[in-house]
Amino acid sequence: MIHLVDVVQAGVAAGEQVDEGLAVVPPAIAADGVDEVFGVFLPRMMARGFAPVVTRQVGVRATDTGDEWTLSPVQQGDRQRVERGRAVGEAVLSGTAAEIELCLWKRLPGSVLRVDGDASVASDFLAGRATP
Structure with a gap:
């Protein structure tokens, strides 16, 4: 999905408004992509030695699908703790599933x-490297 968005964003002619690629991402697919970032990519990035992205508890809420996640800090080398079904923390980020997915992939x-x-x-979390 992220590569499809890359193609859409790259296909904009010079001087035109950038196409964000949101229209090509079905909400359920985007929510699955967010799940993949939290369950696969965050732990992989930490295993590769990148600093933990989650340093304080963060909630994430997809306003269009109703999916919610809570990410809690872990020690370097531990598997990322993600709780599905609720979004709580010192900061709670909300947007469509596609907006969240595209923000996580920068x-x-x-x-x-x-x-x-x-x-x-929130800004510390979003500034971190959750994906390669």
Whole structure:
């Protein structure tokens, strides 16, 4: 899915408004992609020696699918703790599943997401490397 968005974003002619690629991502597929980032890519990045992305508890809420996740900090080398079904933390990020997915892959700026709670916790999380 992320590569399809890359193609859509790359196909914009010079001087035209950038196509965010959101229209090509069905919500259920995007929510599955967010799950994949949290369950596969975050642990993989930590195993490769990247600093933990989750340093304080963060909630993530997909407003279009109803999916919710809570990510809690872990020690370097431990598997990322993700709780599905609720979004709580010092910061809770909300947006469509596609917006969340594209922010996690750095294809959209984190500013497209709504933040409830501590904005610095949200920006630290979004600035981290959750994906390669």
